[in-house]
Amino acid sequence: MRFSEFFKVYKSQAFLDFVDIDLETDLAVFIDPVPLKTLNSPWGADIAYYLKHYFSTVLDSIKSGRDSHAQSLLIGLSESNEFHLGFSKGKPRGHAFGQKSASLVWEALTKSKAAKSGLLEDLEDTALLIHGIGPDMISDAICNIIRGPLIKYTQDMCVYYGIPLKPNIPSGLIWDIENKTWKQEYVSLPVAGKYGKVILVPKLVTRHKMNVDAGGFYTHYILPAMAQEHIDGNSSLVHVLKNGSKKVYKTDLREKYGEDKLSIVEQTVIRPNIFKEYKKEKNNKPTPPISSESLSELENQNMPNTQELIEKLKNIPTGKKNATEYEDLIEEILSMLFYPSLCKPSREQNIHSGRKRVDIRYINEAQKGFFRWLQDNYTCQYIFVECKNYGKDVENPEVDQLSGRFGPSRGMVGLLVCRSIKNKERLLERCRDTCKDNRGYIIHLDDDDIIKLLNDYERNRLNHSFPSLERKWSELIN
Structure with missing residues (x-):
């Protein structure tokens, strides 16, 4: 049961500005925070600021020792079922930070060398440098942090496409920039019968996957830098090839230094310039939005x-x-x-x-x-x-x-x-x-x-x- 089908909006996905989600499950698309920073409109600037403001508030709370406050901010990321994006099978349930996850993430952040060193600046950095945080969690977290702007977007789209809005619906937790905390309001939202309230997401901001990838970062950025350092120091890992050139194999580096997130953080902290270079390149080359053709294919619709x-x-x-x-x-x-x-x-x-x-x-x-x-x-x-x-x-x-x-x-x-x-x-x-x-x-x-x-x-x-x-x-x- 598509959102458009339930509300009798007889338009295919290619004609719609929002993701025409399946009300009975989740659609395997995600919000990548990196491309959000490239949006030109005031709305785009607004959501980019929400993300920056929220994560800075969390880090400031951790650095100042306000542990319970930091955990309460992370627990606020737990509700996300009304967006219908992600990997859930069957009834949508989201992958954001529940109370247990919030505690684990808080503990990881407080102990992380990346956080203490100041490397962590943006929400997407945690997917690279914090154990237990994956792209699906980041995407769901983004939905929650920008819930306020997405509610406004949903209201605008419902007015535009003639979809009825039901008043006095609990908003869920909304990030309050002025007071640096979560709040709840009663708002007008579309309610799809037994499927409940729905918050729409612009297809412009969705991606097949996140642009940042811990494994790719380690393989293509950190390991080559480490290899060059070993070559410069003529270490025991250096192999001399038949043509006289020197080479250090990535498999040897992985065996010596490891390849889990703790190893990635360990090697990144002592090479912060590599991390900054990686982020700069990703910010300069954000992934393009999912095409209408790809979205239609995911939704089993024809163009x-x-x-x-x-x-x-x-x-x-x-x-x-x-x-x-x-x-x-x-x-x-x-x-x-x-x-x-x-x-x-x-x-x-x-x-x-x-x-x-x-x-x-x-x-x-x-x-x-x-x-x-x-x-x-x-x-x-x-x-x-x-x-x-x-x-x-x-x-x-x-x-x-x-x-x-x-x-x-x-x-x-x-x-x-x-x-x-x-x-x-x-x-x-x-x-x-x-x-x-x-x-x-x-x-x-x-x-x-x-x-x-x-x-x-x-x-x-x-x-x-x-x-x-x-x-x-x-x-x-x-």
Whole structure:
């Protein structure tokens, strides 16, 4: 029983911004804290701060000898069943820190040379350097720490997709940044009958596995450094090869120094620069989000057929009567095409105290490609979309309407989507005039352009390139 199925949201995973979890079990995907730090939006910055703040508070409590307080902070990570992510079989139960685990983790942290030396700075470091903590526990812990922002995200998604919210639901423990402790509130959440309350997670932040790996760190970073040290010192572990070169085998190093987490910590503490180099490389190369194709496969769903979408688009009549149907389809198509660059769509967004409204607004979270290039060179924290189901050409009022949504704090780039354009050169000139007047950048797309983008997507699924969109941008600014 999928979340979307229970609430009768008849959309496939590729059209949805959140992970369409199975209410009866867990989905084998995880939240990796490293990519969270690369998010561009205020929401992304918020959750990154939550993680940093929480873990710093735990470490400060341990270093100051407030043992019972530190354990109580760790025990707060024990509830996570409502997220439905992880390895659980059957009924979801989570893998976060229960009372026993919290005590063990606290003991490990207090005794860890990594903690005492100051090596531990981030939550993901514990998966590398603390015995008993694995990636699944880190992912569940993250869900709990950012429960507050995820509740807000869930509420926004329920409003967007028309999913009923039930008031006065116990929130579970929420991290209180101001008071550096856990608190509980009563909030509005979707309640899926016998399956209970659900907190949604954006598919943008999910991964197949965590980017950090203790075994990989030891094998590819620590052991090569140790080998070079033995070569420099000409130790008994050095083998001279036939060509005269010297080599130290990793198997010999593992046998001499061990390879469990205690051994990893032992060798890392005396080589902190190696650990910092590893973290820097991981932070600079975060793993990409799970693709819609991979998520659909995990959920036994089919990806939308692009040719069927094209036929559906062609069959929607023009005119006000079918405007909502047209806008819904355009939103589905754009959400599929532009993920993971554009996310968290909101419809009919109020701006200027409600005096102006936007059909659709996306957050620009692009890490590469066209939308990342836009982000690096123009103001486009958000991408605005106006949909016009006209049977005639759009003119100056529609162009002015979209440009009126722009602003330095929101973004200066938008898409004007309409059915057909007889005089394309005239509309292009109107959009160019908007640029020249410093009122923003508008890319106009008609049915033919949408079809071209869908065909591009079919041919370029792996790299999500948008050659036709890039050509339109070039036409606009040249």
